[in-house]
Amino acid sequence: MSNYDDLVSDFFESYVKSPRSGYTKEGNFTEEVIxxxxxxxxxxxxxxxxxxxxxxxxxxxxxxxxxxxxxxN
Known part of the structure; x- marks a missing residue:
């Protein structure tokens, strides 16, 4: 994952939480969760x-x- 992906995930994590299944192995939100x-x-x-x-x-x-x-979708 890139720094950009980290920042997108960080932005949304500042507003919502997700169960562990909503994260990638790199620790970012999945595309579906975002x-x-x-x-x-x-x-x-x-x-x-x-x-x-x-x-x-x-x-x-x-x-x-x-x-x-x-x-x-």
Whole structure:
């Protein structure tokens, strides 16, 4: 995993927790958990929009969140 993956995981871990099964062997959230966390944070109005969440991630962690986490399956 890259430093970027660590930072994306760290961003979401600052808001939600996951059981051990939600982590990769490197200790980061799985892609599924990240997608579910993004959806949860929007549904619970922690962030009013994807744009607001992206701005917070950029401000706090210096990362641009990947668009794929916001796509509906």
């Amino acid at each position: 997608t579910a966390a993004a959806k949860l944070l929007l549904n619970e109005k922690v962030f009013e929009s994807e744009q607001e969440m992206k701005k917070e991630a950029l401000k706090d962690y210096g990362i641009i969140l990947p668009a794929k986490i916001f796509k509906e």
